Amino acid sequence: MVVSREVNRLSDELADVNTTYDRHTKYIGSEVKTLSDEMNKVKTDVTKVSNNIQDVSSLERKLLIKTLRLVVLQELKAFGTSMYTFHTEKLTWTEAQQKCQEDGFHLAEINNDNELEFVKELVGSHLAWLGGTDVDKEGDWRWVSSGLKVMASLWNTGEPNNYGNQEHCLHTDYGITSDGLNDRNCEDGIAFVCELEP
Numbered sequence: 001m002v003v004s005r006e007v008n009r010l011s012d013e014l015a016d017v018n019t020t021y022d023r024h025t026k027y028i029g030s031e032v033k034t035l036s037d038e039m040n041k042v043k044t045d046v047t048k049v050s051n052n053i054q055d056v057s058s059l060e061r062k063l064l065i066k067t068l069r070l071v072v073l074q075e076l077k078a079f080g081t082s083m084y085t086f087h088t089e090k091l092t093w094t095e096a097q098q099k100c101q102e103d104g105f106h107l108a109e110i111n112n113d114n115e116l117e118f119v120k121e122l123v124g125s126h127l128a129w130l131g132g133t134d135v136d137k138e139g140d141w142r143w144v145s146s147g148l149k150v151m152a153s154l155w156n157t158g159e160p161n162n163y164g165n166q167e168h169c170l171h172t173d174y175g176i177t178s179d180g181l182n183d184r185n186c187e188d189g190i191a192f193v194c195e196l197e198p
């Protein structure tokens with residue numbers, strides 16, 4: 001009888017050990033699965049990041065080659081810390097801004113009198129778009145690249161006049177009778193100046 005009781009007890013204990021073992025095995029199995037899922041996620045993230053880096057470096061390479069081309073062709077002018085390109089191709093204000101942005105530039109923003117003199121020299125008597133507009137709020141002239149107000153001293157006498165209620169874009173106007181900036185219909189096609197800030 002004693003032996004049989006002992007056998008029963010041992011057998012119960014063995015059953016307990018087996019249950020505990022099963023529970024632990026299941027737990028470890030699920031932990032391993034979680035870890036392996038996380039590892040896979042990390043691997044995917046690493047692949048994504050490395051693809052992004054490749055995209056960025058190929059984009060930078062393209063921009064660098066474009067910039068070098070401009071330097072070689074002597075089309076890139078430097079003033080202060082910025083670089084500029086002057087385009088005689090006649091585009092609307094929006095098209096001109098897009099063209100500048102393709103090269104990482106924006107339509108030029110005049111921040112002081114010296115920069116104005118430089119741009120004046122660059123464009124000569126060409127009418128050329130700059131990056132100012134009052135399209136958001138009539139009469140509130142702003143540079144789109146910084147959001148700063150356009151200095152009142154930059155305008156030609158009598159401008160901006162918002163002629164026909166249709167003049168919301170800013171351009172250079174240095175002619176026989178003009179010596180400053182003018183507002184004009186943004187849909188007109190004229191030359192333009194792009195600026196690249198550091």
Ligand SMILES: [Ca+2]
Binds near residue numbers: 082108111115
């Ligand atoms: Ca500027």
Ligand SMILES: [Ca+2]
Binds near residue numbers: 135138162166183
């Ligand atoms: Ca206007």
Ligand SMILES: [Ca+2]
Binds near residue numbers: 159160167
């Ligand atoms: Ca005008």
